[in-house]
Amino acid sequence: MTGDLVLRIVAKLLMPFMLLFALYVQFHGDYGPGGGFQAGVIAATAIVFYAITFGLAAAQRMVPERLVERLLAVGVLLYAGVGFAGLALGGNYLDYFVLDPDSVHGQHRGIFWVEAGVGITVAAVMLKLFYMFAGRGRDAGDA
Amino acid sequence: MAAVVVALALQRNLFGAVVLFGIYSFLMATVLVALDAVDVAMTEAAVGAGVSTVLLLGALYLVGGMETKPLVRPLAPLALSLAVGAVLAYGMQGLPEFSDPQAPIHVHVAPRYLNQGPKETGVPNVVTAVLASYRGFDTLGETVVVFTAGAGVIALLRRRQKRK
Numbered sequence: 016m017t018g019d020l021v022l023r024i025v026a027k028l029l030m031p032f033m034l035l036f037a038l039y040v041q042f043h044g045d046y047g048p049g050g051g052f053q054a055g056v057i058a059a060t061a062i063v064f065y066a067i068t069f070g071l072a073a074a075q076r077m078v079p080e081r082l083v084e085r086l087l088a089v090g091v092l093l094y095a096g097v098g099f100a101g102l103a104l105g106g107n108y109l110d111y112f113v114l115d116p117d118s119v120h121g122q123h124r125g126i127f128w129v130e131a132g133v134g135i136t137v138a139a140v141m142l143k144l145f146y147m148f149a150g151r152g153r154d155a156g157d158a
Numbered sequence: 159m160a161a162v163v164v165a166l167a168l169q170r171n172l173f174g175a176v177v178l179f180g181i182y183s184f185l186m187a188t189v190l191v192a193l194d195a196v197d198v199a200m201t202e203a204a205v206g207a208g209v210s211t212v213l214l215l216g217a218l219y220l221v222g223g224m225e226t227k228p229l230v231r232p233l234a235p236l237a238l239s240l241a242v243g244a245v246l247a248y249g250m251q252g253l254p255e256f257s258d259p260q261a262p263i264h265v266h267v268a269p270r271y272l273n274q275g276p277k278e279t280g281v282p283n284v285v286t287a288v289l290a291s292y293r294g295f296d297t298l299g300e301t302v303v304v305f306t307a308g309a310g311v312i313a314l315l316r317r318r319q320k321r322k
Contacts, residue, residue, distance in 0.1 A: 040200070045281045048196035050289065056204040063212055084312070091305045094298055109294040126281060126290040133301050140308035141209050147315045148216035 019068075026068040033061035041134050045123065051130035055137030063145050071149050080146055083139050090136025097128045159185045172222075176214045183207040197285045 041054030066074035098109040106113035111125025162182045169175045183206025190199035254261035271288050281287040289297055 044286050045283055047283060048200055050197065050286050053200045053204060056209055060204060060208045063209065087305060087308050091301055094301050098298070109298065111291060122281065122291055126286060129290045129294065129297065133297065136301050136305050140304050143308050144213060144311055145216070147311055148213055151220060151315060
């Protein structure tokens with residue numbers, strides 16, 4: 016499959032748009048449909064598409080497995096950190112009203128970071144799952 | 159959609175089953191769009207039709223493409239699923255009519271979310287407001303669940319790799 020010229024060029028053309036769409040879904044989730052979960056899956060799908068077209072090694076050069084494993088935890092910690100930020104600023108856990116003097120603005124800020132945390136974790140988990148399965152297939156083939 | 163489900167149940171070739179599963183997810187996404195649940199439809203299309211199809215194909219590559227013939231006729235499981243289906247259908251009689259505005263779910267906290275949500279959070283998409291703000295704890299739990307699932311897969315699959 017990696018030798019298919021049309022597929023490779025189309026994949027290269029589509030990649031930026033897929034990643035851009037993921038970012039759009041992530042950060043426009045306040046106003047339109049979408050949010051961290053959907054954006055994370057779309058971003059992971061883009062990388063998976065790249066991996067299918069150009070081979071697993073190329074994708075892992077672009078997004079190393081170590082980075083993915085770190086991001087797995089970073090997303091959850093970011094989410095939990097927003098909660099602790101609320102505590103530190105004198106509110107309840109996950110209380111966004113205290114994140115900014117203007118409470119509505121504080122809500123916006125809280126939701127933004129929380130969604131970012133969800134997006135990072137979901138994208139990392141999906142990608143890690145794919146790496147795991149694809150990597151095993153290669154090992155089984157070698158053995 | 160019903161046709162796809164029947165074909166899925168009869169399919170012995172696992173590759174065909176995976177493809178049919180993707181088609182089913184995509185049809186489900188269109189149903190959800192028709193029900194005005196765009197956020198859920200997006201998730202269904204991306205996860206159900208996209209990522210899980212790829213993951214299932216990856217698993218298929220490892221285990222081979224044909225389902226083995228069942229050793230015994232699966233009559234007991236068939237009876238059990240028919241019984242559960244009958245119980246569920248019986249239970250559905252007690253549910254309020256579809257899109258009944260007086261249904262309990264619509265008179266408890268939903269009006270407050272819908273009326274006060276945009277004002278309190280400044281977020282026009284009520285789904286996001288409920289998900290990330292009113293139900294922030296739930297979503298934190300869900301994120302931890304996703305994280306745990308990922309960590310579990312890493313723990314399971316990596317050990318095998320080291321043994322080789």
